[in-house]
Amino acid sequence: MDTDTDTDTEAASATGGWRLTHDLDDFLTRAGAFLRSRPALHTVPLTVTETLRTRGRSVYGDGPPEFGVLERDGAVRAAFFRTPPHGLDLTSLAPGDADVLAARLAASGRRLPGVQAQCDTAAAFAEAWQRHTGTTATLRRRQRLYRLGTLTPPGPVPPGGPRVAVAADRELLVRWHDAFGEDVGQGTVRDSAQWADARIDSGAITFWETPDGTPVAMAGTSPRVAGQVRVAPVYTPPHLRGRGYAGAVTTEVTRAALTAGADEVLLFADLSNPTSNGLYQRIGYRPVADFEEYDFG
Template sequence: MTSSVAYDWRLTRDLDAFLGRAGDFLRSRPAQHTVALTVTDALRRRGTRQFGQDAPVFGSLERDGAVRATFFRTPPYRLNLTPLDERGADTLAALLADAEIEVPGVSADTDTAAAFTGAWRRRTGARAALQRSERLYRLGDLTVPEPAPPGRAKVASDADRDLLARWYTEFAEAIGEGGYGEPGAWADDRISYGGITLWEAPDGTPVAMAGGSAPVAGQVRVAPVYTPAHLRGRGYAGAVTAEVSRAALAAGVQEVLLFTDLANPTSNGLYQRIGYRPVSDFATYDFTYDRARGDEQDRARNGARGDG
């Protein structure tokens, strides 16, 4: 699938083709590209239709024979971009609009997200609302919280599947991402590689969880971290996050990463006390569209094609 609008953007729905073209570029900056790396790895392991029947779309920006940027969208999620300058954002907006690819929102580093949002608004008339501001952290020297809360860490197993699925649903709803994906399938995948650790109270009751992505390009991203509301403020999240971070380092990864919501000073403070240090900031925008304007644009487009 190609377009002449932006000659240096290459679009595809073939994951292997995308990784064959852009994989080295993504691995060249594993921290900045952590979302693209971990999501495409999950798609490769679990199948590209894990979020619904619509196939993902991928793209790479090439100049002077080298990949300079990428994007992907796994419906129904937003567009995700690696860093782009304003020209790259503008040409991508033109390409996606002409290809009639649905874009419900965008997530990227702060400057890229703002540049694409501006370009998309000019191109489509969409309204944009900032949904979330986040900070990417990288682990420096791990500092395990002391004293540790009562209990112990345990890697989740098949016996914990229903709990993980329920907590995943609660976590997704809490961050405004509920209703996407199948929680049981997510739990199965994480259990398959030891990707969730629980903190258990002394009586064996799980009280918190922290996950880690499967290692790819020498990095692991810690997520999700979740404690049920009635159990918060007791040190469980810090303890289980520290354990997941320690285990990742012990497995030999070069970088351990995580995102935090900048609107939550508690979590930002907690992770910095454990040893995480800021890398860069990210923003997520949601787009809404005026129906009448969209119908007018469709009529104009169809007329230009001779369809009207």
């Protein structure tokens, strides 16, 4: 995308209905109602754009964020965002529209590290990107999006209780955020220190502590946008797993989100991890859709 942030330049030359921009406000003006019309399926663009709006455009990386809106017959049909150096995040769209977008981005000389979307859309874009650029697309991860039905706390509850993270926990949060990124195989999407500061400021991380006050697991929540809150991350150090800590802390942050007025509580689980998928379903989360992430190289 051109380094200029003037949206009119590319919007005026939109191809196949796609309008591209670096302007977050313009993107939200055009696509905001569309994203909010299906908040569960659009949870990632909703929460990322809210973070960009409140925390600054460089929160996920130094490059200017990129956005796109597919408009046809007077209505928004799809949207994407990208926060360099990270990959493209697409809402659901038809294979033909994925091909048009891939062709346009490839023709502009862009180098994308990957794409994330619902399975059919991710596969269609990955195939089109390979065809238009000659690069190789490799499926890296499959995730399932869950939405809370009826909260059902797992039992037995492990000894101890919940506590909201505070400034004195910053160093631990940084370490655990880094470890979580390594566990899920994606590194850290945000600077861990900045992430920890933001979560401490908003009270958005809860620990499960043993009776002696030792944190043994954590769970966080995203800001509430369009009535929905997403639980992330959930992390327990490897040597402490299998003791019920993750289930207990996930239950606590879920309950807190409901108490605070969330209409929907969501979370993602890696489909290669049957333990976490089973745990979330026992708590009361129900499948919504599957997503795939491809690396390009």
